[in-house]
Amino acid sequence: MDRSSSGVTPGESGPVAGQVRLPETTSVLVLRQAVRAWLALYRPAGAVAVALSGxxxxxxxxxxxxxxxxxxxxxxxxxxxxxxxxxxxAEAADAARRLGCRSARVRRVEVDGPGGPEAAARHARYRALDDLRDGMPVLFGHTLDDQAETVLLGLGRGSGQRSLRGMAAFDDPWGRPLLGVRREITRQLCRDLGLRPHEDPHNSAPEFTRVRLRTEVLPLLEEVLGGGVASALARTAAQLRDDGEILDSIADRLLSEARDGSSLSVEILATAPGAIRRRVLRAWLIEGGAKAVTDKHLRAVDTLITDWRGQGGVAVGGGMPGTRLVARREHGRLTLAFAR
Structure with a gap:
């Protein structure tokens, strides 16, 4: 790929804002508007990093x-x-420089750890991006279609409102300007610019759940429901995110009121609505070292407040090998400690 074939015209002074020109196609205008709107909200001045897969x-x-x-x-x-x-x-780095990026950095990572190859790769990727970003926000190319798949996956797993809220436009330092843009628009932009994107074979491998959602489930839903399903799922995520942010802010205030050192006051929490109280418990458990807090964990800890019968502690995810992180009720307080 070169400048003439890509349709990208560099400025004479180098790749800085306003000196790279793109053709005024519909796809380009949609992408530029989405990025401009995101920058105005979250990064009105300063450079950004982009996680580029190719x-x-x-x-x-x-x-x-x-x-x-x-x-x-x-x-x-x-x-x-x-x-x-x-x-x-290397090809992605070359494309970045040709598009006008001021730098393109490649980092090789080792993929290992729990949760299967997808989860391990994700953890390795985010660690590396955090190390490379030099204080800048990192933008991802997640689209409206990715958001719809995320919501549908959370719905199928029954993982609650927090999962159905999907991906955030900005979860510092991670930014997603394209959550309102369809995947077909990004592909059209590549065609308009003469770019040849890399087609990851994993993105069409049926052994991955998300691939089957993309290629089988969502198309079937679109057919059965007469279209608009992906957009509707993305709207649902946005609505739930707005509601969730209000509930989280209320829960943050309640958490501050209920704190008693590292423990929580049962008396203060007992009169709170369950949805707010469980948000408080979730934040408190994660703060105390819990990992992958599930709805089952939250409801079990919640019974220490709402259905106290002198029962023992509740083990929650977290702790080193051979230890457990346990929430207990003691003298009108909830405590959290590691136990063998």
Whole structure:
């Protein structure tokens, strides 16, 4: 790919905001507007980083960000999970420089840990991006379609409102400007610019749940319900996020009122609505070292407040091997400590 084939025209002074020009196609205008709106809300001045995989979504985001932001650094993570991954990362870095990024950095990571290869790769990727970002927010190319898949996955797993809220537009330092943009628009932008995105074979592998949602479940829902399902799911996520933020702010105030050192006052929590109280418990458990707090954990701890019969403590996720993190009720307070 070169400038003439991509349709991208560099400014004479180098890749800074306003000096890279893109053709005024519909896809370009949609992407630029989405990035501009995000920057106005969350990053009105200063450079940003873009997590660039080489796929259509992140390439389209990079192209738009270079025009709209004060400066863009491309961060490319090579997971090393596929043959030729180093070459894919190098091609993505080259594309970033051609699009006008002021730098393109590649980091090779080791993928291991619990939760299967998808979860391990995600953890490794985010750790590397956090290390590379130099204090800048990192933008991801997640689209409206990704948001719909996330909401549908959470709905199927019964994981509650927090999961149905989907991905946030900004969860410092992670930004997602394209949550209102359809995936087809990012692909069209790549075609308009003559970009050839990398097609990750994992994105079409049916052994992955999200792939089957994308290729089988959502198309069937669109057909049965007459279209608009992805947009409706994304709207649901936005509505639940607005509601959830209000509930979280109320819970934050209640948590402050209920604090008694590192423990919580049962008396103060007992009169609170259950939805607020369980938010308080979730924040308190995570603060105390709990991992992957589930609805089952929350409701079990909640019974120490609402259905106290002298029962013992509740083990929650967390702790080193051979230890458990246990919530107990003692003398009118909830305590949290490690136990063997």
């Amino acid at each position: 796929g259509a979504d992140s390439l389209a985001l990079t192209a738009a960000a270079v025009v709209e932001a004060d400066g863009v650094d491309a961060l490319i993570i090579d997971h090393g999970l596929q043959r030729g991954s180093a070459a894919v990362a």
